[in-house]
Amino acid sequence: MAYSGYQAMPMSFQSSGSFQYTDVSKGHYSPPSAPSTPAMTPQPSPHVMPLPMPSPLLTSTAAPETDSPMQLPRGRGSWCKRFSHVNSSGAMCTSTAWAPEPQAKETIKLGPEMRQLYNLVTRTSTEMAAAEGARFTLQSILFNVWQDTTVKMCGSEVFRLGLPGAPLQVVAEHCGDVQQSICAMQERGLIVQPGSHSARVTVSGVEVDLTFEEGSSVARLRSRALKKLVEKFPDAPIIACVINTRLGQSRYDGPNQGFSVDATLAMVLHLCQRRQRDQEEQEQQPQPTDDELEPGRTLATQLLSFFEYYEKFDFKKFSVVADSPDPVPRPDAHSEAQVSVLCPVSGENMAHACVKLMRIQVMYQHCHQALAKYDGVPVGQKRGYKGRTPLATIVSIEPLWPRAREIGIAPPETKPNLPGSTPTSSALSSSSISLPSPTAMPLPKPSIPIDLPDLALSP
Numbered sequence: 001m002a003y004s005g006y007q008a009m010p011m012s013f014q015s016s017g018s019f020q021y022t023d024v025s026k027g028h029y030s031p032p033s034a035p036s037t038p039a040m041t042p043q044p045s046p047h048v049m050p051l052p053m054p055s056p057l058l059t060s061t062a063a064p065e066t067d068s069p070m071q072l073p074r075g076r077g078s079w080c081k082r083f084s085h086v087n088s089s090g091a092m093c094t095s096t097a098w099a100p101e102p103q104a105k106e107t108i109k110l111g112p113e114m115r116q117l118y119n120l121v122t123r124t125s126t127e128m129a130a131a132e133g134a135r136f137t138l139q140s141i142l143f144n145v146w147q148d149t150t151v152k153m154c155g156s157e158v159f160r161l162g163l164p165g166a167p168l169q170v171v172a173e174h175c176g177d178v179q180q181s182i183c184a185m186q187e188r189g190l191i192v193q194p195g196s197h198s199a200r201v202t203v204s205g206v207e208v209d210l211t212f213e214e215g216s217s218v219a220r221l222r223s224r225a226l227k228k229l230v231e232k233f234p235d236a237p238i239i240a241c242v243i244n245t246r247l248g249q250s251r252y253d254g255p256n257q258g259f260s261v262d263a264t265l266a267m268v269l270h271l272c273q274r275r276q277r278d279q280e281e282q283e284q285q286p287q288p289t290d291d292e293l294e295p296g297r298t299l300a301t302q303l304l305s306f307f308e309y310y311e312k313f314d315f316k317k318f319s320v321v322a323d324s325p326d327p328v329p330r331p332d333a334h335s336e337a338q339v340s341v342l343c344p345v346s347g348e349n350m351a352h353a354c355v356k357l358m359r360i361q362v363m364y365q366h367c368h369q370a371l372a373k374y375d376g377v378p379v380g381q382k383r384g385y386k387g388r389t390p391l392a393t394i395v396s397i398e399p400l401w402p403r404a405r406e407i408g409i410a411p412p413e414t415k416p417n418l419p420g421s422t423p424t425s426s427a428l429s430s431s432s433i434s435l436p437s438p439t440a441m442p443l444p445k446p447s448i449p450i451d452l453p454d455l456a457l458s459p
Contacts, residue, residue, distance in 0.1 A: 097410065098391075099116050100404060110390040113390060113391040120409070121400070122162070133206075146175055154223050156169060158227055159237045197211065223262075226262070226265060226322060229323060236272055237265065243264050254353065263339075266343075270324065271309055273325040276325070312361075313361075317329065319342050320341045320342065328342070338357040
């Protein structure tokens with residue numbers, strides 16, 4: 001039998017200190033008022049569980065609840081109320097981690113937001129300089145041991161898609177004995193955690209995942225092939241960055257058995273070529289581009305097309321190829337994998353570790369439906385999501401505030417408070433909540449004696 005909660009019988013007592021029970025399942029509960037005369041203690045029904053008495057240590061006595069400075073927002077729209085307000089012109093203004101300065105919601109477009117998010121979550125110029133310095137240090141050390149060794153960045157680092165807090169992905173090509181290379185780095189005072197064919201090295205505070213290859217690295221060749229396609233479609237890394245951020249917040253990215261950065265970028269490049277081919281077949285005469293009609297419109301259109309295309313893609317029959325606009329039949333060697341994204345160099349499956357395809361496609365469907373609410377709707381008539389921006393409907397803003405404060409685009413002390421919003425703080429302080437002294441207000445005695453077992457405290 002399903003349990004639906006306690007159904008307390010209404011009870012009332014004729015005294016100045018009234019005590020009332022109501023239906024708990026509906027959330028109605030009247031706490032006892034301060035008695036001025038002795039009141040009769042209610043006797044609970046044997047069929048009804050007594051309601052817990054509120055602790056005075058959790059009750060503020062400095063001011064009524066409506067005037068307390070720490071009114072925590074409630075409801076689904078609480079975040080929007082904290083970071084949105086209506087300006088003097090009557091326009092709804094909102095703030096995000098990638099754009100902390102308040103902006104009128106009617107002027108916020110999805111395309112520019114995607115560029116702002118890309119600049120937020122990727123490495124800054126200072127962080128890239130530190131990463132390049134770490135790579136050059138490793139190049140100098142290994143070159144003294146192996147004259148033909150080259151140390152290069154690979155994977156997501158080539159396209160500025162590596163997360164700032166993640167280790168730098170570097171490969172050492174034409175490297176000889178791995179143990180000898182590790183000893184050479186340790187002699188230079190570097191902290192090395194060796195592996196079979198790789199090592200994690202700390203260089204001037206920068207963590208590097210270094211892979212040793214006797215010949216040419218397949219990962220390096222794959223990055224070079226993808227880079228040529230990115231030069232043809234320069235917006236592809238921005239689209240992949242937004243998708244990767246969404247995947248990471250849902251734990252559907254590469255480290256969590258989802259899509260890796262390279263696989264996502266290859267899927268974006270595949271769709272970009274399909275879109276270019278369709279435009280060449282349909283357009284008989286020159287027409288204005290999306291960006292000429294609205295800045296950043298191309299980015300927004302491609303992101304919507306990505307979610308719409310891959311939420312219905314049949315990965316059981318076809319494989320995605322980065323350098324082709326058409327999917328190809330799935331190879332027999334990839335029959336056990338849920339997803340097949342072919343490497344443009346070796347033909348290997350870049351998404352062989354993905355085991356969450358069904359959940360990812362459902363997420364793509366939800367993202368497409370959320371963004372479609374903003375697509376094609378006149379300015380000022382956006383449906384739903386009061387106080388939010390188009391990108392904030394699919395990307396969670398709260399986890400990105402530390403990054404915004406780290407790079408200096410948001411105040412480091414607290415989250416930005418817009419005019420008319422409730423002040424917020426990252427931690428509760430004694431100045432915001434007044435706790436009564438235990439001697440001034442003793443704990444109430446329970447109406448029913450409770451026998452507690454004697455607990456032997458071990459020294």
